[in-house]
Amino acid sequence: MWAYVLRRILYNIPVYMGVILFLMLLLRLTDPVTAYLGKNPTYDQYITKRTNFGLDKPLLGDWQIGGRTWQEATGGFGGSHMVKGPGKGNAHVQWTLELPQGTYRLQATWPTRTGEDGQRVSLGSSGLVWWRVFEGNLHLRTIPTDQTRPPRSTEAYGVGWHELGTIEITRGEPLRVVLIDDSNKPVLADAIRVVPVRVSQGEPPEPFTIDATPDASDIEVKDDPWTFTRFVRSLWDNQYFSALAGIVTLDFQHYSWSVESQSVGNVIGSSIIPSLSVTLPVLVLTTLISTCLGLIASFNRGKPLDRVVMFLAVLGMSVSYLVYVIVGQYFGAQWPRLAFNVEIFATFGYKPVLPLWSQVQQSLQDSGVEDPGFFRTLVAWFASVPGSLSKWPYYCLLPVLIGVIVAMGYDTRYYRAVMVEECNKDYIRTARAKGASNSRVMFRHMLRNALIPIITRVMISLPFIIMGSLLVEIYFGIPGMGFKLFDAITNKDFPVVEAITAVLAAIFILTNILTDVLYAVVDPRVTLK
DSSP: OHHHHHHHHHHHHHHHHHHHHHHHHHHTSSOHHHHHHOSOOOHHHHHHHHHHTTTTSOSSOOOOOSBOOEEEEESSGGGEEEEEOSSBSOEEEEEEEOOOSEEEEEEEEOOEEEOTTSOEEESOOSSOOEEEEEETTEEEEEEEOOSSOOOOOSSTTOTTOEEEEEEEEOSSSOEEEEEEEOSSSOOEEOEEEEEEEEESSSOOOOOEEEEOOTTOTTEEEEOOOOOHHHHHHHTTSSHHHHHHHHHHTTOOOSBOSSSTTSBHHHHHHHHHHHHHHHHHHHHHHHHHHHHHHHHHHHHTTTSHHHHHHHHHHHHHHHSOHHHHHHHHHIIIIIHHHHHHOOOOSOSSOOOOSSOOHHHHHHHHHHTTOSOOOHHHHHHHHHHHHHHHHTTHHHHHHHHHHHHHHHHHHHHHHHHHHHHHHHHTSHHHHHHHHTTOOHHHIIIIIIHHHTHHHHHHHHHHHHHHHHHOOHHHHHHHTOOSHHHHHHHHHHTTOHHHHHHHHHHHHHHHHHHHHHHHHHHHHHOTTOOOO
């Protein structure tokens, strides 16, 4: 059996790797960071999110040959302007300005051309340009330009200047203005303009303009050349293998975008117990009750009892899950509170059904234990379990009852169909001919041979047990996996969406392998090859 399990795992490793790759490609059809931050994020916000999600690394490998450079083009202010040259990657150009201490306004502009209507039209209407302002090595401010840039005016004080912001020069070091672009579009740059507001000594000088030409003495053009070392490193240090390593080690180091103080691993870890608090009892109760009802209905096929069971099953299937939630919240929680002032169930909210390890350690430290240690904390944790479990009926029993009622309709019909088919087998007629009672036939003979489809049904449901029930968790405020996934999709929290989807895919593969193993355990006719 173990050889079969190992072989199945090895067979599914390439499948899972392909699933993760396909998932990452789907989430990167558009820039996740731009989709999350919107149209006008700052450069620091954009770079922070890219680094946080690992998007600063190549997806599979850096296959580019050649770097992005800047070159001179004609037709702009002063007769020339900067254009991104051929190649891929980032493009940088920076101005180094010697300025006295004081306050300055920084402006920028883009080259223009004369349109068909005789009006001046900006050439800088494509791509995304980021201007970074530095004082020495100290970052002062980051200002993004939007997609619609004003046309350049030929007047020194014209309206074509785009305000980058006001900076304070407090050191005797040169001011560096850096233009960075990492898009694949031919972004253009024409000139920057410095407008002194006040200086420490003397009168502010007149505003001055610096043209963006490659041969200017105060401009440094940087390219992003390709190197063989960088190429080799990118083959393993990339987004894909980083994601696989995090999944294998269960270490999701990326931080959530919507809750920046929590890593993705903390988000997933804190939501598993709330989901299992509801979904695990639902699965156990539904399986037991539906199996018994299916057995009873199959042995009374065509009789009033069978018809009543099937009528209730079809009725339960025909009503929406949301209706059960709304009706259950009203009659189970709100109506007793309003009519009798009795708190039976909670309408919304959740308390942990198991004590948190960190809280137990903190309580021991508050009581005077400086270093609780593992075993003392473990004993205290077990001692606090009954008190935590006592909160479960108030917060979780109503969602469990609703889940059982909804799932019983589907499972009862399925199990009845399985049992009806088993009723016509020869071994059932033989058992009855030997004088076995109905209960012995049902639970000793028929149920054992019907375990294969029951196991299939349960194992199909197992991944959703961990993922949680979306509607119940949302409407009852239970912070489980379903709620976290819905919240991540709503807030465009791509690291959480990617991690939860990857975990769900792994659970599906493992449950398929476990299903085959259970087949061989319950049925000796099944052999694992």
